[in-house]
Amino acid sequence: MTRHGKNCTAGAVYTYHEKKKDTAASGYGTQNVRLSRDAIKDFDCCCLSLQPCKDPVVTPDGYLYEKEAILEYILHQKKEIARQMKAYEKQKNEKKAEMAELSKAAKESKVKNFLDKELSIVSKPLNPFDRKEGDSQPGPSNEDKVKQLPSFWIPSLTPEAKTKVVQKPDKCVYCPMSGKPLKLKDLIPVHFTPVDASVDRVGLINRQDRYVCAVTRDMLGNSVPCAVLRPSGSVVTLECVEKLIKKDMVDPVNGEKLTDKDIIVLQRGGTGFAGSGIELEAKKSRPVMQA
Numbered sequence: 001m002t003r004h005g006k007n008c009t010a011g012a013v014y015t016y017h018e019k020k021k022d023t024a025a026s027g028y029g030t031q032n033v034r035l036s037r038d039a040i041k042d043f044d045c046c047c048l049s050l051q052p053c054k055d056p057v058v059t060p061d062g063y064l065y066e067k068e069a070i071l072e073y074i075l076h077q078k079k080e081i082a083r084q085m086k087a088y089e090k091q092k093n094e095k096k097a098e099m100a101e102l103s104k105a106a107k108e109s110k111v112k113n114f115l116d117k118e119l120s121i122v123s124k125p126l127n128p129f130d131r132k133e134g135d136s137q138p139g140p141s142n143e144d145k146v147k148q149l150p151s152f153w154i155p156s157l158t159p160e161a162k163t164k165v166v167q168k169p170d171k172c173v174y175c176p177m178s179g180k181p182l183k184l185k186d187l188i189p190v191h192f193t194p195v196d197a198s199v200d201r202v203g204l205i206n207r208q209d210r211y212v213c214a215v216t217r218d219m220l221g222n223s224v225p226c227a228v229l230r231p232s233g234s235v236v237t238l239e240c241v242e243k244l245i246k247k248d249m250v251d252p253v254n255g256e257k258l259t260d261k262d263i264i265v266l267q268r269g270g271t272g273f274a275g276s277g278i279e280l281e282a283k284k285s286r287p288v289m290q291a
Helices: 016-026 067-120 142-148 201-205 238-248
Strands: 031-034 056-058 064-066 226-229 235-237 263-265 281-284
Touching: 056 067, 064 067, 226 238, 235 238, 238 263
Parallel strands: none
Antiparallel strands: 031 281, 056 064, 226 235, 226 263
16 A cells, blocks of 8 residues: 555545544544553552552442541532432422311212212202303303313413422442442551652652562552552552462461451453453444434
């Protein structure tokens, strides 16, 4: 293919490159873009703020959060649940009052109909030819005509917009990443082991390699699977867990006994390579033009 082969418009074939170029320019069709390394969250960053954690905590599912951010999220969710619960109780009371009014009106209507029938009873026979102006005419009444009238386009017969029904809210707070119930007591403090303890936090953030394994001193990163030990909150590599810790099931930092639930695998953000097993493709759905 020549240098300007892709820009050639005199060909009789609609090439794949021309089709992709026209699709991107037209604004129609679904677009797929592969994410680069810059769009991937680091393993020590908060899942809400996407910034390196100053006081990290981890959920039982392995999602890392900044303590301040996750507490603010839980507080916001509880306030929202309280607001929805208040609206639900208000709707419930309004519906209860409406049902009481309808019941009261139905009783009054029955009493009125009974009194009207009692007053209409006469002891002498009536002459059918002597009709007063207020007497009802035989045949279907006006109310029956209104019920049978199918003219829904008449403004007086247009159905009114009903108020939105508020469902009873769920009082449980859910994790923003896993979608599972989350409680404050489930959050476990995490203690990362820095590469150099003499470097302050600002200098540590500017580094690419910030933390190491608490046991083997191996460098931690998105390409290294790691886990959090619940008793001490230390972060170690999964290789260390499989080869050293699982033999005795003892926390090497504080010496406490471990169970399988005490070893929490930390969720990583991927490495940018397809072999990491992380979905790194972004998809944008747009309108489709059909011939």
